[in-house]
Amino acid sequence: MSDKNTVLERLSKRDAQRLEKLQKAHKAREEVDASDENEEYFSGAFKIKSEYIEDMLSQIPTMDSKVLPSHFDNIKREVNELQKYVITSSFFLKEFNMRKYLGIVQNLQTKCYELEDRYVPRKKFGFTKKKLLKSNTEKQSSFDENDTAGKADSNKWDEKLFGFDSLENKVLSLDSDDLFQRDVTLRNLKNCTIALKGVMGTLHMTNLDNCIILCGPVTSSVFVEKCTNSKIVTACQQLRMHTSSxxxxxxxxxxxxxxxxxxxxxxxxxxxxxxxxDKHFNMSSLDRNINNWDRLDDFNWLAPDIPSPNWSVLDTAKRVNNWDEWWSKSPLPCNG
Incomplete structure (x- = not known):
């Protein structure tokens, strides 16, 4: 037990030293007038901040599982702040270098998500969420917190979620200022159109029926679960789709x-x-030249030489080619 306490004490001391170093970098940043900023200063400050995040990531294998969720939250907060730092410095950064710095941020974010999946596997999707916008009738609906007994855990009300829940026949929207690097949840929606014009950190869609989702770039992952009869337009680094048809x-x-x-x-x-x-794609650091839209992996289909029967490429004649008229109307109720 004493050995464990010694290790924890040493880690705590190292973390305090790193935090002090980062605070100095933040203070130095605040003291520099924006007009005097240059790429050399930015590069040094970015290096300090990114190395601090790398240090936080390196601690994960040695930490107690009980403190890992809050540790991952802290890492994500630092990554988001670092990305904002890059974007707000875009007025003096060359476009090539801005993409390079955003790529480094993207790699840190991806590493964080991968480690979270590995070390906190029981946490639903493994991402921090923020407050969910309730419908006016949510407290009286079947999705009320007091009425969730017997329902799946994924239907429990969580005050930390951010997005839309338990609505029908609505046109819903969130803009860039609301969305920037947020973890967005869309849940229990029917016959709704959802417009998300901005850059998101992650996007979770659960139990959507006959919905249209039109969204800008997602810097990391899009999760789709228990969705039916819907049209989803999304750009992301990774797509995971479960129990949907x-x-x-x-x-x-x-x-x-x-x-x-x-x-x-x-x-x-x-x-x-x-x-x-275009601006949002640049902010997301997604590569527009790489698109694997027609190369899905089906975990239920292991035959390498035979295409999966569970998904296919949509015939060009059946595709929606222009979404302009879809932003402002909800889809008709599904007969099925």
Whole structure:
């Protein structure tokens, strides 16, 4: 026990030293007038901040599992702050170098998510969420916290969620200022159109029926679970789709998407457009030249030489080519 306390004390001391170093970097940043900023100063401050995050990541294998959730939250907060630092410095950074710094941030974010999946596997999707916007009738609905007994854990009300829950026949939207690097949740929606014009950290969609989701870039992962008869237009680094059916996905994904326990999934290339889309893609650091929209991995289909019957490429004649008229109307109720 004493050995364990010694290790924890040493780690705590190291963390305090790193925190002090980072605080000095933050203080130095605040003392520099924006007009005097230059890339040399930025590079030094960025190095300090990114190394601090790397140190936090390196501690994970040695930490007690009880403190890991809060530790991951702290890492994500630092990564988000670092990304904001890069973007707010864009007025003097060359575009090539800005992409380079955003790429480093993306790698730190990805490493964080991968380690969280490994060391905190029981946490639902493994991402911090913020406050969810309640519907006006949520307290009287079947999804009320007091009425969730007997329902799946994923339907429990969580005050930390951010997004939309338990709505029907609505047109819903969130803009860039609301969305920036947030973890967004869409849950228990029917016959709704959801417009998300901005850069998100992650996007979770659970129990959507006959919905249209039009969204800007997601810097990390999009999770789809228990969704049916819906059209989803999204750009992300990673797609994970579970227990869903009869959905069309207009997709930009830089790694291979994953489907599991799904059927009748159809894919097409991402073709959304809105005024700030190019700007948002640059902010997300997603590579627009890499798109694996037609290369999904089906975890229920292991035959390498035979295509999975659970998903296919959407025929060009059946694709929506222009989403302009879809932003402002909810889809008709599904007869099924």
């Amino acid at each position: 009869k959905c069309d996905i207009y997709l930009h994904v830089t790694s291979k998407g994953i489907v599991e326990d799904c059927s009748e999934i159809r894919t097409a290339p991402y073709n959304l457009y809105y005024e700030d889309l």
